[in-house]
Structures are given as C-alpha cells and as structure tokens.
Amino acid sequence: MARKVEVADLVDRARERQPRAVARLISLVEDASPQLREVAAALAPFTGRAQVVGLTGSPGVGKSTTTSALVAAYRAQGKRVGVLAVDPSSPFSGGALLGDRVRMQDHATDPDVFIRSMATRGHLGGMAWATPQALRVLDAAGFDVVLIETVGVGQSEVDVVALADTTLVLLAPGMGDGIQAAKAGILEIADVFVVNKADRDGADTTARELKYMISLGRREIRGASWRQPIVKTVAARGEGVGEVVEAIDAHRAWTADHGEFEHRRALRARTEIEAIAVETLRSRLGDLHGGDALDRLAKRVMAGDLDPYAAADSLIEGVQRD
Amino acid sequence: MARKVEVADLVDRARERQPRAVARLISLVEDASPQLREVAAALAPFTGRAQVVGLTGSPGVGKSTTTSALVAAYRAQGKRVGVLAVDPSSPFSGGALLGDRVRMQDHATDPDVFIRSMATRGHLGGMAWATPQALRVLDAAGFDVVLIETVGVGQSEVDVVALADTTLVLLAPGMGDGIQAAKAGILEIADVFVVNKADRDGADTTARELKYMISLGRREIRGASWRQPIVKTVAARGEGVGEVVEAIDAHRAWTADHGEFEHRRALRARTEIEAIAVETLRSRLGDLHGGDALDRLAKRVMAGDLDPYAAADSLIEGVQRD
Numbered sequence: 001m002a003r004k005v006e007v008a009d010l011v012d013r014a015r016e017r018q019p020r021a022v023a024r025l026i027s028l029v030e031d032a033s034p035q036l037r038e039v040a041a042a043l044a045p046f047t048g049r050a051q052v053v054g055l056t057g058s059p060g061v062g063k064s065t066t067t068s069a070l071v072a073a074y075r076a077q078g079k080r081v082g083v084l085a086v087d088p089s090s091p092f093s094g095g096a097l098l099g100d101r102v103r104m105q106d107h108a109t110d111p112d113v114f115i116r117s118m119a120t121r122g123h124l125g126g127m128a129w130a131t132p133q134a135l136r137v138l139d140a141a142g143f144d145v146v147l148i149e150t151v152g153v154g155q156s157e158v159d160v161v162a163l164a165d166t167t168l169v170l171l172a173p174g175m176g177d178g179i180q181a182a183k184a185g186i187l188e189i190a191d192v193f194v195v196n197k198a199d200r201d202g203a204d205t206t207a208r209e210l211k212y213m214i215s216l217g218r219r220e221i222r223g224a225s226w227r228q229p230i231v232k233t234v235a236a237r238g239e240g241v242g243e244v245v246e247a248i249d250a251h252r253a254w255t256a257d258h259g260e261f262e263h264r265r266a267l268r269a270r271t272e273i274e275a276i277a278v279e280t281l282r283s284r285l286g287d288l289h290g291g292d293a294l295d296r297l298a299k300r301v302m303a304g305d306l307d308p309y310a311a312a313d314s315l316i317e318g319v320q321r322d
Numbered sequence: 323m324a325r326k327v328e329v330a331d332l333v334d335r336a337r338e339r340q341p342r343a344v345a346r347l348i349s350l351v352e353d354a355s356p357q358l359r360e361v362a363a364a365l366a367p368f369t370g371r372a373q374v375v376g377l378t379g380s381p382g383v384g385k386s387t388t389t390s391a392l393v394a395a396y397r398a399q400g401k402r403v404g405v406l407a408v409d410p411s412s413p414f415s416g417g418a419l420l421g422d423r424v425r426m427q428d429h430a431t432d433p434d435v436f437i438r439s440m441a442t443r444g445h446l447g448g449m450a451w452a453t454p455q456a457l458r459v460l461d462a463a464g465f466d467v468v469l470i471e472t473v474g475v476g477q478s479e480v481d482v483v484a485l486a487d488t489t490l491v492l493l494a495p496g497m498g499d500g501i502q503a504a505k506a507g508i509l510e511i512a513d514v515f516v517v518n519k520a521d522r523d524g525a526d527t528t529a530r531e532l533k534y535m536i537s538l539g540r541r542e543i544r545g546a547s548w549r550q551p552i553v554k555t556v557a558a559r560g561e562g563v564g565e566v567v568e569a570i571d572a573h574r575a576w577t578a579d580h581g582e583f584e585h586r587r588a589l590r591a592r593t594e595i596e597a598i599a600v601e602t603l604r605s606r607l608g609d610l611h612g613g614d615a616l617d618r619l620a621k622r623v624m625a626g627d628l629d630p631y632a633a634a635d636s637l638i639e640g641v642q643r644d
Contacts, residue, residue, distance in 0.1 A: 040629035047626055132630075269620035269630070274607060276634035281603045281641075285596060298591035304369055307362035308454075308591070312598035319603075 007035055011042045014141040017080075022114055022141050029133035030118075040133070046140035048265070050082070053248055054160035055149045056189070057170030062196040066170060066235040066244075067149045071107050073238075073245050074145050080112040082138035082146040086131055086160070114138060129279065132163060132272045161189045162271045165264060166251045168244070170194045171210065173202030187213055190228055192247045198232035198240065207232060226254055281319065288318040329357055333364045336463040339402075344436055344463050351455035352440075362455070368462035370587070372404070375570055376482035377471045378511070379492030384518040388492060388557040388566075389471045393429050395560075395567050396467050402434040404460035404468040408453050408482070436460060451601065454485060454594045483511045484593045487586060488573045490566070492516045493532065495524030509535055512550055514569045520554035520562065529554060548576055603641065610640040 005028065013021035028039050053070070057063050067083060074081045107113040118131050131148065138146050150160045161167050169190035193214075195207050207230050214228050229247045233240030255261040286294060293315060300306040327350065335343035350361050375392070379385050389405060396403045429435040440453050453470065460468050472482045483489050491512035515536075517529050529552050536550050551569045555562030577583040608616065615637060622628040 037629075037631045040631045044623070044629040045626045048624060136630075265624055266617070266620050269623040269633075270616050272630045273616060273619055273623060273633040273637060274604070276630055277607055277637045278600055278604050280634060280638060282596065282600050285599055294592050294596060295588070297595055298588050301366070301591040301595060302370060302587055304367045307359075307366040308458075308594045308598055309359045309362045311591075311595040312602060315595060315599045316602060 005035060007038045007042050011039075011046075011140065014137065015046065017111060017142070019111060019114055022137060023116070025137045025141075026116060026134045029137060030130040032129075036133075040136070043136050043140040046142075047136050048139065050135075050139040050143050050146045051248075051252065052135065052146050052148065052163055052165045054164030054167040055147060055170060056151070056160055056167065057172075057194075057196075059151060061170040061172040062235050063149050063151075063170055066168075066194065066196055066233065066241075067147050068107065069233075069235045069238050069241040070147060070244065071113055073241050075107075075110065075113065077245075079144040080142060081107075081114075082141075082143035083113070083115040084118050084131055084134055084138070084146065084148045085115070086118045086148060086150040114141075114143065129275065132268075132275075135163060163268055165255065165261065166191045166248050168192045168194050168248070170196050171206055172197040173200045173206045191226065191251045192244065193228055193230040194240075194244055195230060195232045196235050199234050203232060226251065226258075226260075284319050285315050288315065293318055327357060329360045329364050333361075333368075333462065336459065337368065339433060339464070341433060341436055344459060345438070347459045347463075348438060348456045351459060352452040354451075358455075362458070365458050365462040368464075369458050370461065372457075372461040372465050372468045373570075373574065374457065374468050374470065374485055374487045376486030376489040377469060377492060378473070378482055378489065379494075379516075379518075381473060383492040383494040384557050385471050385473075385492055388490075388516065388518055388555065388563075389469050390429065391555075391557045391560050391563040392469060392566065393435055395563050397429075397432065397435065399567075401466040402464060403429075403436075404463075404465035405435070405437040406440050406453055406456055406460070406468065406470045407438070408440045408470060408472040436463075436465065451597065454590075454597075457485060485590055487577065487583065488513045488570050490514050490516050490570070492518050493528055494519040495522045495528045513548065513573045514566065515550055515552040516562075516566055517552060517554045518557050521556050525554060548573065548580075548582075606641050607637055610637065615640055 005024070007028075010021050010025055010028075014025055025039060025043075027033075028035055033039075055063050055067055055070075064085070067085075071081045071083065107115065116134060118134060135146055135148070148160055148163060167189055169192075171193065173195070193210055195203055195210070197203070210230055214230075229250070231240055231243045231247050233244060235241060252261070255264065288294070297306065297311040297315060301308050301311050327346070329350075332343050332347055332350075336347055347361060347365075349355075350357055355361075377385050377389055377392075386407070389407075393403050393405065429437065438456060440456060457468055457470070470482055470485060489511055491514075493515065495517070515532055517525055517532070519525070532552055536552075551572070553562055553565045553569050555566060557563060574583070577586065610616070619628065619633040619637060623630050623633050
C-alpha cells in the first residue's frame with residue numbers, strides 16, 4: 001500500500017465531518033510531515049470562519065470544567081465545537097480527575113465535538129508551533145467555535161491571545177488571584193473575566209477586587225473602550241455559563257464594530273507567518289555544515305575568543321550563502 | 323560632550339569593581355544599543371568564570387528571601403555576588419514587601435554585591451534576550467557567583483536552566499506544590515530542591531512527597547545519576563542556607579566530574595548564539611519592503627488565497643535576496 005496520504009481526499013472527508021480525517025490532518029500538521037505544506041495549501045480556502053475563544057487561568061480555577069460547560073452551551077445552539085487543550089495539567093491531556101473525565105466523555109461520543117490535546121508533545125515551543133495549525137484544520141473542517149484552553153502562565157497566555165478572537169480569563173475565590181492577575185498582566189489580555197466557583201466564600205471579594213482593578217486600567221482601542229465584563233459561574237453545575245456565552249458574543253460584536261476583529265485576525269496571520277519563517281530559518285541555522293557550525297562557534301564563545309554576536313553573524317552568513 | 327561611550331574604558335572600570343560601570347554596560351546590552359556588538363566583543367575574553375545559580379519556584383515560596391540569604395552566605399565566604407531578578411513579582415523589581423526590601427538593602431550598600439532587575443522591560447521575550455547579556459557583563463566584571471531568580475512558570479524556567487550551572491527549585495509547604503511540580507516538569511529541571519518555610523506545618527509532607535517523586539523519576543546523565551538533594555530552609559532566619567550552598571557546591575563538583583558542566587556551558591553558548599541569530603533574522607523579516615511585506619502576506623492569508631507556509635517561504639526569499 002502507498003504510504004502517501006491523499007491530502008485532497010482527507011480535506012474533503014474532514015469537511016464531511018469525519019472525525020478520523022480531522023485527527024489525521026492535525027497529526028500531519030503537528031508532526032511537520034513532508035506533506036505539511038500540501039495540507040496547509042489545501043486548507044487555506046476554507047479557513048477564517050470559526051469563532052476562536054481562548055480560556056486561560058491558573059491551575060485549579062476550573063478551566064476544563066468551564067470548557068466542558070461551554071461546549072454543552074454551544075452544542076445546545078446547534079453549533080459544532082472544537083477544543084484544543086494546550087495545557088499539560090488539563091484532564092483533556094490525560095491528567096484527569098474522575099469528575100472531569102466523565103464530563104468530557106459526555107462530549108466524546110458527540111460527532112459534532114472534536115477534542116484534541118496539544119500538550120502531548122511535552123514542551124511549550126512545540127505547542128506554540130502546532131496549535132495554530134490544528135486551529136486551521138478545525139476551522140477548515142467547519143467547526144463553528146474553537147475553544148483553546150491554556151494554563152494561565154507566561155508565554156502560553158500570550159500565544160492564546162494571539163490566536164483568539166475573544167480571551168476569557170478565569171479566576172476562582174481564595175487563590176490570591178486578584179493580586180496575581182494584576183502582576184502577571186492578565187488584566188490586559190482578558191476580554192471577559194470569569195469568576196468560577198462563585199458558590200465559594202470570597203467570590204464577591206474576588207469580583208470586587210477585579211472590578212476595581214479594571215476601573216484603574218481601562219483599555220482604549222481606537223478611541224473606544226471595551227468594558228471587560230465579570231461573569232460569575234459555577235461551571236460544574238452549568239450556572240452562569242449562558243452569560244459567559246452572551247459576553248463572548250457581545251465582545252465579538254463590539255470588536256467587529258470597532259475594527260478590532262479584523263485587526264486581531266491580521267495580527268494572528270502575521271504572527272503565524274512570522275513564526276513559520278523564523279522556525280524555518282532556525283532549522284536552517286541548525287543544519288549548517290552538517291549541523292556542526294553552531295557547535296564549533298559555541299566552543300569559540302566558551303573559550304572567550306569570540307563573542308556571541310559575532311558568532312551569530314557568522315551563522316547567518318552561512319544561511320544566506322546557501 | 324561626545325555621546326559615544328568609551329567601551330574599553332567602561333569594561334576596565336567594571337573590572338575594577340565600579341558598580342556604575344557595571345550598570346552602564348548592562349544598560350548598553352539591554353537596550354541593544356549601537357555599541358552592543360562592541361561591548362560584547364570587549365567582554366568576551368573575561369567571561370566563563372562566574373558560577374551561575376538559578377532559583378525558580380511559584381510565587382510565595384520565598385525566592386527573594388532565599389536569594390538574599392544566599393547572597394549573605396556567599397559574602398561570608400568573601401565572594402562577590404551578582405543577582406539578576408527575572409521576575410516581575412520580585413521585590414528586587416520594585417514590588418517589595420517591606421521586610422524583603424529591608425533584607426535587600428542590607429546588600430544594597432555592599433560594593434561587592436550587584437543586584438539588577440531584568441523585569442522592568444515588562445515582557446518575557448525582552449528578558450530572555452537581555453538576561454544572558456547581563457550575565458556576561460557580571461561574569462566579565464569578576465563576580466564569583468551570579469544568582470538568577472525567576473518566577474517558576476513555563477518558559478522562564480526553561481530559560482534559567484539554559485543559563486545556570488545549577489538550578490534550585492523552591493517549594494513551600496501547603497501550596498499543593500508537590501503535585502504542581504510533577505505536572506510542570508519541575509522535577510526535571512531541579513538540581514537541588516529547597517523546601518523553604520520549613521517551620522510551617524506540612525514541610526515534612528512536602529519533602530516526603532518530593533522524595534517519592536524523585537525516586538520515580540531519577541535522571542541518568544552519561545550512565546551516572548545525580549541524586550537531587552532536598553534541603554529544608556527557613557530562609558527568613560537564614561536556617562539551612564549553609565546546606566543549600568553545600569548542595570550547590572556538591573552539584574558543581576559532580577557535574578565537573580561527569581562532563582555535565584562543560585555540556586551545560588556549551589549548551590548555554592549554543593542557545594545564546596542561536597537566539598541572537600534568530601532575533602537578527604526576525605528583525606530583517608520585519609524590515610522587508612519598508613516593513614510592509616508581512617502585512618501584505620497576512621492579508622492574503624486572511625483572504626484564504628495563500629497558506630501561511632507559502633507566505634513564510636516568500637518572506638524568507640526576501641531576506642535572502644537582501
């Protein structure tokens with residue numbers, strides 16, 4: 001049997017809602033297979049339609065439970081939903097508490113829900129590379145909404161924001177999140193705040209602190225200002241999830257009216273193109289002189305007879321000569 | 323007055339222990355000034371001597387207090403100590419609790435201690451770029467030990483590991499750190515574990531859990547195995563800090579004996595050269611056609627008539643023609 005996959009056929013089948021074809025396409029783009037470029041080209045005409053929602057927050061705030069509840073809410077609207085879990089601690093990635101697994105399995109048998117963990121590759125760099133490609137597959141396969149769940153720390157937040165039309169930041173009472181949020185710059189990336197586990201003590205305090213911080217740091221976009229809503233939820237019981245969906249829709253409408261939607265989409269495309277170009281150049285740097293060039297330069301830098309800038313210049317010259 | 327700094331003169335003065343010259347050199351490399359390459363070249367012959375120790379851990383475990391206590395311990399040995407705080411929540415970066423500030427100020431008047439926050443640039447990318455350069459300045463200026471403190475999440479950990487000869491991972495009782503550590507892959511990056519706030523309830527449990535996890539995930543390096551020690555401290559009172567220094571020294575000796583020290587230093591040099599080369603190429607990508615090329619390609623990708631890989635190829639061709 002021929003090993004070569006018929007890409008056009010796979011894309012057709014993915015667009016006919018065959019989960020296996022979707023999974024196969026994601027694997028092809030994730031693994032940077034030789035057919036990656038062929039897949040990317042075949043997907044391009046069908047992309048740009050899915051609504052992309054990012055969810056981020058510290059471990060323990062209930063991201064996966066909220067994701068699961070949002071899937072149910074969108075399914076109730078008849079929408080097809082894709083989930084990309086870019087979070088090594090997510091139950092979607094295998095580290096499940098039993099309750100989460102059961103909730104997730106509600107959706108596992110639904111052909112109009114597709115859940116994929118992007119965390120199995122084990123390192124953030126790999127996820128940052130693979131996630132936009134997986135998003136393009138789900139988008140082309142006709143999923144109306146794609147939820148991207150990520151652990152709320154550092155670079156992974158930034159990456160989610162770059163991909164999402166709307167970013168939810170989740171907090172929970174009593175985790176000192178209010179202060180942490182301000183420090184980590186989470187205020188700036190949130191389009192909608194969700195205070196989950198709102199049946200617990202301290203939920204009102206968390207919401208109040210958040211409201212105060214928002215009032216200090218209001219964002220202006222093209223002269224207008226999006227007022228970041230704070231929605232209280234008990235995602236495990238589905239409470240408040242309808243309001244989260246409404247808040248997402250309101251944000252989507254607002255961004256469309258203010259040119260922000262197009263702006264974010266353009267930024268997403270730019271970021272993706274640039275990341276691919278940089279990675280391509282990086283791998284060429286590594287390949288120079290049979291992969292030896294970098295090692296030889298590193299030895300000279302260690303010995304102190306070359307500085308790293310001069311070494312980098314010499315490496316780049318090699319790429320340009322090729 | 324001429325604005326051009328006499329780099330050779332600055333390097334001489336930094337090597338004569340003048341803190342202002344050290345600070346000025348770090349500013350020059352941080353700001354990617356036109357003289358950056360001149361500075362890097364002038365520093366190169368004097369680098370590679372400092373012992374580099376990374377400290378990482380979740381907010382609240384006492385990283386800054388431990389850093390401060392380690393500074394005192396190394397000073398008692400007569401060593402000159404540099405500190406780079408790559409942590410937006412560090413008191414060294416301005417977000418101080420009063421107690422931490424006081425502790426830090428003990429060192430602020432000591433000419434053989436140099437403390438620099440790398441977090442003022444506000445984004446991780448910037449810190450990742452500037453920190454190795456600042457390290458080279460401190461190294462060339464003759465600091466015997468450089469402590470790099472970073473918030474223990476995601477990419478910043480990885481960056482510390484890439485720079486450090488020895489990496490300390492700090493935990494504290496009752497923060498669920500045991501489980502978090504395992505999830506976040508912190509086990510793999512630690513050379514020495516420090517359980518700080520060991521006078522609190524749960525310290526023994528944390529240490530025991532950690533010990534169990536270490537027993538499951540023992541690392542082998544070239545056939546030999548470094549047994550990650552667990553040191554209990556109350557850094558605020560200086561308790562256990564001597565043992566931390568001993569553990570660092572033991573690790574240093576072990577890595578030297580097993581070729582791991584050279585291996586890490588080579589990796590550091592490689593990483594640094596590659597990062598500079600990639601950033602240089604990235605900025606060339608951004609500059610193409612007066613900065614317009616990426617925007618035009620992004621529009622075509624958004625419209626679905628080009629895929630991001632084809633767009634990246636076209637961007638790269640532009641760089642190579644230049």
